[in-house]
Amino acid sequence: MSGSESNLGWDHAASRTSAADALVKIAAARPAQLAARETARRSKLPFKAALYRDSLLWRTEELGRSALGAYDRDDHVAGIVLTRATIETIAALNSLHRLVTRYQGGGIDTLDATLMSMLMGSRVRDDRPDAINILNAVDKLTKTLPAFRALYDQLSEYAHPNDAGTASSFAILNTVPLGATFAARGEQYERRAWLMIECLAASLMLVMPLYVELVDAGPAFARQCDADVDGT
Template identity: 85%
Template sequence: MDNDDVALKWDHEASRASAGAALAQIAAARPQALDARRTARRSKLPFKATLYSDSLLWRIEELGRSALDAYDRDDHVAGIVLTRATIETVAALNSLHRLVTRYEGGDIETLDATLMSMLMGSRVRDDRPDAINILNAVDRLTKTLPAFRALYDQLSEYAHPNDAGTASSFAVLDIVRLGATFTPRGEQYARRAWLLIECLATSLMLVMPLYAELSTAAPNFARLCDSDVADDDA
């Protein structure tokens, strides 16, 4: 291992540890089952919200764990693509958090339509509601973390077969001889490693606070939804 590699590992050690610790917490928090009867007395909407949040938690753990494994193997392009998907899922969790914690009752039809788009939405099936726009969700989270969208856009450069995700990641150009040498490290190895692990660690550390606040807000959300159903039946 050369000096640059030593410095790289040292610089990223704290972020690697933070990502691993966050993943351990997320894995431990994943529910094994969900009973709709325990989410609300009358309304089905709290069950839909909880089903979505719990499914997001499972997705985040799988994507985040796979991204961290890719980072450890120096498979940076794969890790960045997985990190981008992790960020999108965290953004979806944040959107659900805002929906549940800010709901004041009285607009059950809009609430149901939004939850159905989150939970059952599709871009290809005509029998499903339209899926949520994930870029809107990313931008919504950017209001809390101003650099979030800019980092997401950088990750997207690697997710597509642009220069960042092709030649710059897998080839070292020889300008003098007009040739290239292919290598798993390619150009800008240190920058890719930094982008991957910092984005991954930052996004994973948002998950448990959002999920915990959702759980805390669940009883009041259920009461509001039950009250809406009662009003509709009156």
């Protein structure tokens, strides 16, 4: 951030540091490989859950790192789009966390269908199950963090070619004479930068607690899935 922003009261140094620190931890936690035989004795469902879990971690790191780079370059519309995608990925991780940690057994067919929608779902391929509804996942996370959906909706205004993501981001309007000056910062630069980095930092700090709890829940989840298989 520039010195002029600090003078205006929009100093985001702490949030920028939090986002960077969270990304270092996420990058370090990414697994290099995953062996199905190590996830469960008989059931394939724990492998599916672990594959989705680890893929989400890799996706979060790439999106978050790219968003932070866009923030540093003042490419805020691109950064906000990436931040929004990061939030969606973390919402999906939270949905997986709820599915795995709350599973009590006895619903293996429903569990498999849900995991397949998460892992293999598609909106365009007829040979794949329907993809999960990401807005439902965002709303589930909002139950834990009440402001989450409201912030997501604000990011969406920039992600779409609405006023926030077009003229307000790239033009400064003049009323007399009527005209516009185009610039990378546009209008409301400080607020846009604040929205992006605060959302990015706050969402990234959720990742490792969710991921670690999912890893820790893996053995019990595998035992339950194996018991379901043995009972069929």
